[in-house]
Amino acid sequence: MMPRSVSGAGTASRAAGERLVAHVLLACTAVAVVALAAVLAVLVREAGLFFADVSPWRFLSEITWAPAAAEPRFGVLPLLVGTVQIAAGAAVFALPAGLMTAVYLDQYAGGRTARLLSGVTALMAGVPTVVYGLFALHFVTPALRVLWPGIEAFNALSACMVVGLMILPTVVVLSREALESVPAPLLDAGLALGAPKGRVVTRVLLPAASGGVLAAVLIAMARAVGETMIVTLAAGNESRLTWSPFEGLQTLTAFLTELGMGDAATGTREFQAFFAVGAVLFVGTYGIHMAGRMLVSRSVGRTGS
Amino acid sequence: MNRPAAPADAPVLTAERLGVRFGRHIALRDVSLSIPRGRIVSIIGPSGCGKTTLLRCFSRMNELVSGARTSGTVHFAGMDLYGPDIDPVEVRRRIGMVFQKTTPFPKSVFDNIAFGPRASGFAGDLQGLVEEALTDAGLWSEVADDLDTPALELSAGQKQRLCIARTLALKPDVLLLDEPTSALDPEATARIESIIRALSPRYTIVIATYNRWQAARLSDMTAFLDRGELLEYGLTETLFTNPREARTESYLTGRTQ
Amino acid sequence: MTRPPSRRDPVGTACRVAAIALLVVFLVFTAYLGYTASQVVNIDFLREASSGVAVSAGIGPALAGTIWLLLLTAVLALPIGIGTAIYLEEYAPRTRVTAVIESVAANLAGIPSVIYGIVGLALFVRALGMGPSILAGGCTLAVLALPVVIVSSRTAIRGVPEGLRLAAYGLGATRWQVVRNQILPAAGPGILAGCCAAFTRTAGAAAPLLVLGTATFMSFAPQTPAHPLTSLPTQIFAWATRSQEEFAALAAGAALLLLLLLLAMNLVGALVVRRLNGASR
Numbered sequence: 001m002m003p004r005s006v007s008g009a010g011t012a013s014r015a016a017g018e019r020l021v022a023h024v025l026l027a028c029t030a031v032a033v034v035a036l037a038a039v040l041a042v043l044v045r046e047a048g049l050f051f052a053d054v055s056p057w058r059f060l061s062e063i064t065w066a067p068a069a070a071e072p073r074f075g076v077l078p079l080l081v082g083t084v085q086i087a088a089g090a091a092v093f094a095l096p097a098g099l100m101t102a103v104y105l106d107q108y109a110g111g112r113t114a115r116l117l118s119g120v121t122a123l124m125a126g127v128p129t130v131v132y133g134l135f136a137l138h139f140v141t142p143a144l145r146v147l148w149p150g151i152e153a154f155n156a157l158s159a160c161m162v163v164g165l166m167i168l169p170t171v172v173v174l175s176r177e178a179l180e181s182v183p184a185p186l187l188d189a190g191l192a193l194g195a196p197k198g199r200v201v202t203r204v205l206l207p208a209a210s211g212g213v214l215a216a217v218l219i220a221m222a223r224a225v226g227e228t229m230i231v232t233l234a235a236g237n238e239s240r241l242t243w244s245p246f247e248g249l250q251t252l253t254a255f256l257t258e259l260g261m262g263d264a265a266t267g268t269r270e271f272q273a274f275f276a277v278g279a280v281l282f283v284g285t286y287g288i289h290m291a292g293r294m295l296v297s298r299s300v301g302r303t304g305s
Numbered sequence: 306m307n308r309p310a311a312p313a314d315a316p317v318l319t320a321e322r323l324g325v326r327f328g329r330h331i332a333l334r335d336v337s338l339s340i341p342r343g344r345i346v347s348i349i350g351p352s353g354c355g356k357t358t359l360l361r362c363f364s365r366m367n368e369l370v371s372g373a374r375t376s377g378t379v380h381f382a383g384m385d386l387y388g389p390d391i392d393p394v395e396v397r398r399r400i401g402m403v404f405q406k407t408t409p410f411p412k413s414v415f416d417n418i419a420f421g422p423r424a425s426g427f428a429g430d431l432q433g434l435v436e437e438a439l440t441d442a443g444l445w446s447e448v449a450d451d452l453d454t455p456a457l458e459l460s461a462g463q464k465q466r467l468c469i470a471r472t473l474a475l476k477p478d479v480l481l482l483d484e485p486t487s488a489l490d491p492e493a494t495a496r497i498e499s500i501i502r503a504l505s506p507r508y509t510i511v512i513a514t515y516n517r518w519q520a521a522r523l524s525d526m527t528a529f530l531d532r533g534e535l536l537e538y539g540l541t542e543t544l545f546t547n548p549r550e551a552r553t554e555s556y557l558t559g560r561t562q
Numbered sequence: 563m564t565r566p567p568s569r570r571d572p573v574g575t576a577c578r579v580a581a582i583a584l585l586v587v588f589l590v591f592t593a594y595l596g597y598t599a600s601q602v603v604n605i606d607f608l609r610e611a612s613s614g615v616a617v618s619a620g621i622g623p624a625l626a627g628t629i630w631l632l633l634l635t636a637v638l639a640l641p642i643g644i645g646t647a648i649y650l651e652e653y654a655p656r657t658r659v660t661a662v663i664e665s666v667a668a669n670l671a672g673i674p675s676v677i678y679g680i681v682g683l684a685l686f687v688r689a690l691g692m693g694p695s696i697l698a699g700g701c702t703l704a705v706l707a708l709p710v711v712i713v714s715s716r717t718a719i720r721g722v723p724e725g726l727r728l729a730a731y732g733l734g735a736t737r738w739q740v741v742r743n744q745i746l747p748a749a750g751p752g753i754l755a756g757c758c759a760a761f762t763r764t765a766g767a768a769a770p771l772l773v774l775g776t777a778t779f780m781s782f783a784p785q786t787p788a789h790p791l792t793s794l795p796t797q798i799f800a801w802a803t804r805s806q807e808e809f810a811a812l813a814a815g816a817a818l819l820l821l822l823l824l825l826a827m828n829l830v831g832a833l834v835v836r837r838l839n840g841a842s843r
Contacts, residue, residue, distance in 0.1 A: 014426065014736065015392075021738045025653055028645025032712060033663060035642075035705050036670055042681045100580035108574050109581070117581055120588050126824055128766025130795045131595070131817040134802040138810045139594045165587060172584075198573030219672070226674025228769035229795075233802055253769070256676045259683060260773040266688050278680050282673055289672035290665075369731055371656040398734030408725030410744060420743065421733035468729070475734060 043282060046275030053269055059276065065239040065255070067273040068262060074273060076280065078241040082156075082249040083281075086231055087224040089160025089245065090167055094224075095217060097164075098171025103201055105172070106179040125169035133233035136162035141234060154236025154248035162230050167220040174219060174296075178212020179205060211295050218292035222285045228253040252281045317342045317479060317509045318363055318400075323377035325358050325367055332358040334533045335377075340479070345501065345510045347520035347541070350530035351556065356513035357405065359530065360481045363511065364400045365393040382478070398425050401477035405484040407464045409456035414439075414448050417456045417467055421475040434474055442470035443500045462493030466500065473504075480504065482512045486519065498523055517557055521545050529553045595821075598814035621816045624797035626784050627696060628765060628823070631793055634700025635707050635764045640757055642704075643711025647753075650712075651719040652741050664716065671709035675763070678706040679773030687774055694775035697787035702770050707760040714756020718749040751835040758831035762824055768795030776800075794820045 051059070054074045062075025101121075105114050141158040145151050182205055190200035206213070236248030237258065255277055264271040316339035325333040333355045340346050348356045358367060365386060367373045379386040386396055398421070410417050418435040427434065435452070439445040444466040448454060456467055465485060472480060482501070486494040501510060501523060514520055520527050521541060528538040529550075537544060537553045548554045654660050682702030692698035722745050730740040746753075776796040784792065794816055801813035 018736050018738050022653055025645050025649035028642045029649040029654070029663075031642050032646040032667075032708055035708060036666065038685060039670070039678065039681045039705060042684050043677070046684065097580045097583060100577040101584050103573075104577035104581040108577060117585070120585060123825075124588060126762050126766075126821075126828065128768065128795055128817075128820060128824070130766070130768035130798050130802070131821065134798060134810070134813050134817055135591055135594060137802055138598070138813075139590075165591075168584065196571060198571040201573050222672055226672075226676070228674060228676045229799065232769075233799070253674055253676050256680055257769060257772050259680055260775045266684065274680050275684075278677050282677055285673045286669050290669050293668060293672075364732065366728065366732060369728070394734055394736050397732055401734075402732040404725065404728055404732060406725045408723065408729045410726065410729070411748065420730070420735070424730075424733060424735040424739045424743075471729075471733060 043275055043279050046272045047279035050269065050272035050276040053272070054276075063241050065250070067270045068264070072270065072273075074276075076252075076277065078239045079250055079252045079255055079277060080280075081241060081243070082235070082239070083225055083251040083253070085156055085243065085245075085249065086159055086163055086227070086235070086251055087221055089156065090163035090224040090227075091217075091221065093161055093164030094168045094171050094220065098168050098216075098220070099175050099213065101168075101172050102175035102179055103205070105176050107197070107201060107205070121169045121172050124165075125173070127166075128229075129166055129227060130229040130233075132162050132166050133229040133231075136230050136234035148246065151246045152236075152248055154234065154238075155246050156235050156249050157245040159231050159234040160245065162234060163224050163227050166227060166230060167223050170220040170223055171216055174216030175209070175213045178209040178216060181212060182208040211298060215292045215295035218288050218295065222288040222292065225288065226253060226281065226285050228257060232257050252277050252284075256281070315342050316340060317382065318511075319380045320359075320362065321378045321380075323359070323362055323379060324375070325355075325362060326374050327370060328372045332533055333362070336530075336533075336535045337377075338528055338535060338538050340509060340511055341526070342509050343506055344525040345505050345512065345523055347524035347527045348511065348513045348530060349515070349517050349520045349527060349556075352515060353532075354530040355533040356515075356530055357483050358533075360402065360483050360511060360513050363479065363481055364402045365396045366402060368393065398475050399477055400479040400481060401472035401475050402481040403465075403468050403472050403483065403485060405487060407461065407468050407488065409459070409464050409467055411455070411457055413453045414456050414459070414467065415452035418471050418474050421471060425475070438470040438474035441473050441500075441504060442466045443496065443503075444470055460493075462489055462496060465489060465493070465497060469497075469500065477508070479509045479511065482510065484513055484515065487515065494519075517545075529556065531556070595814050595818055598811050599818040601811040602808075602815045621794065621797060621812075621819065623784060624792050624794045624816065625819065625823075627699075627789075627792035628794045628820075630696045630784055630787060630789075631700050631703055631771075632761060632765055634697070634787065635703045635761070638700065638704035639707040639711055639760065639764075643708050643760075644715050644753060646712050647715030647719055648741060648745075651716055652737065652745060664713075667709045667712045671713050674769070675706055675767050676769035676773060678702055679770030681705075682770060683774050694791050695788050696784055696791050698774055699771050699776075699791045699793065700787060702774060703764045703767060706767065706770060707764050710760040710763060711756060714759060715749070715753045718752025718756065719745060721752060722748040747838075751838045754831060754835050754838070758828055761827055761831075765824055765827070766795055766820065768793075768799050771796045772799060794823075 059074055059076050061077075062073060063077050064073040064075050065078045066073045101117070105117055109117060136158045140162055141151075141153065141155065144155070144158055145153075151157070186208060187200055187204060190204045191197065195203070231251045232254040235251070235254065237250050237254050238248055239250035239255065240247070242249060256274055259271075259274045264274065319339040321337050323333060323336040324331070336355075336359060348359060350356055361367045362375060362379060363381075363386075367375060375387065381396070381400065384391065410420060412420075415435055418438050419431055422431060422434055436445060436449075439448065444463060447463060448459075456464065459467060465488075469480075469482075469485070485501070486497050489497065498519065501512070504510060512520070512523065524541050526539065527541040527544045529536050529544065529548075529552075531552055536550050537548060539549075544553065545557060548557060650660050650663065679702065682698060682705070686692045686698040686701045687694055692701070726744045726748060727740060730744045735743070771791060771793055774791055776791045776793065784790070798813045798816045798820065801809045801816065804810075
């Protein structure tokens, strides 16, 4: 060892403590990795068993989803269509409004207004989705039935509107971050050339922030696709192949909640069907989310350099 | 200014065929030199020449960077610093380093100075140690009244002296200073330089500096690094007045940066 | 300070209208919740157990269930998540394996919570024999919270200036001394904010618990984690599915309570973050 040292007693015991901490932290990591790997493993295993029995072709091409019926049918199309319909509808309500609010916050709002709006957005982001579901079923749907008496008690329109409300904060916050990363001199250059502000926003600001805004849209869409409680409450939970916003439908996520209400036994094909649907949902949202995150890191990297 | 440095001085640190690479990038190639005890040695060269990397080799800091590989040997008081049973933590306590970017901890002045001794389990008179370190770094008179002042409230020059004091509190054998004045105004720079001179007989000091005049003012010996290679090393006077290599001469006369 | 968008700036006008619309929708939402809830909220509502009879229903057991679930998540997910983040950032060498772990964790934070529910049912409720208990719910929510805690803690730790780390190592501090004395104090506020986000996600989660199988009619508050699973969000869901007006009011009351709980949690978190930030200056 070293000939002289300012260190007092206990170098050896400190080294032992140091090793202990390292081992404890490694153990934490191992537990976390095992837990997350277990999620993937369960999903893959059960979905694998399902697809060993039901061919993926049948799964994707049949148009009836009735896993618990006496003669079960495993066509996932109605659930997929339902999910796409809800996500697309929510996008119609949330994307333009969210993006415009973000532009307002970034370009037009004064300090106090901006603080108020960001506060409200943060509050909205923290509302549990089951509360939004309650709002959809007991306020939005009755209001819609005043306008269109023919609308069903469970309908896609109400779910779309409130899922849109639910993802609105995500759109606002993430697009605002994208807009803020656009360097101010770029905008000043436009304004200095005498372009009206609105023109600078649409011709300079939005194109410059497009990567980040697209990422915001993708991450918001992943949330809409994964939204469960609003859809379960407002759109009913009956799978059917329909595009009408006035009728009820079932999404991938809403179907999954049935696992808790029914009594599908482990090992049955009905039970495995939930994991097949879960796997489809997982792949879809994981992919969208990953694409969004890659766009975020790319656009951050570009403006940062 | 330049004390005559007999080459026969006992070397404290001896590097032999030292090489460092970060991934594919070779930062240091085949460097051999020895640092005589109690002297001030400057390492000069254009930016990116490997000054900082060489300093960090002496306190085994490079291995904190992911992907760094060190080859060759460094001997410290007869021991191989990169030997299998050498604890890098112990090395860093014996060979103190002050970094280019002044980074006081977001704590009080006292806690900043006491950090090193506490980390190594110092059990003696901490107050006295702190006072001594601050005095040696020429900061005591300015902060003695209130050692609880947050270190981040000090001036830039004071912060740098605090960082030196922090390292001195470890009572290291060698002091490594990486660009100690690069962020300071001329007045603060002069302050630091006079402190370095005052520390010189008691500590062996190695300074990496982009400022060749600082090297000329301060050091007994100077090493010139270029693109990771040691081009020339000798008495400062000789190197500045009569450089052996053409590259050294053109660097010293400012024809290249 | 702020110039109103002129009439010749249709873009500005449109953006302002969107922002106002957002505020209006929020006001309608809170007004609906507040008005509906006001019909049922009183002291008895908090105390009494939920039952099929609307008038005498309360949410004591559901509230207790949610508090149990939060405690379990805190005990299970926070130490493991923060420990993992510290290990990956400060101890493990940067390799492809750590990069994969990071990327997977970040994306798992974005998958729907209901997926954690079906996995939790297969794993905790059935394979490990926990049954539809509070324990199974806590384990499931802990797994749900884990990626959020890991990712936000890693981000916070990565934000600590490299100079602090180097300076501490340069002064002969050991790895753990660097982490404990420099990294954790500097990253503390960010880690805490991430924990708040994870808690908000946990406390509001209805879908995964619904999948595990929840008791929606509970006459007494859960005393141990072995007690059947109940929680505020699932109670809200159960009441919301009833068509009678009284149940909608009960659901709104429970929703208001849940929102207040979340708000209080986040306010406390924000205050602590502010104090930590003040202390480290």
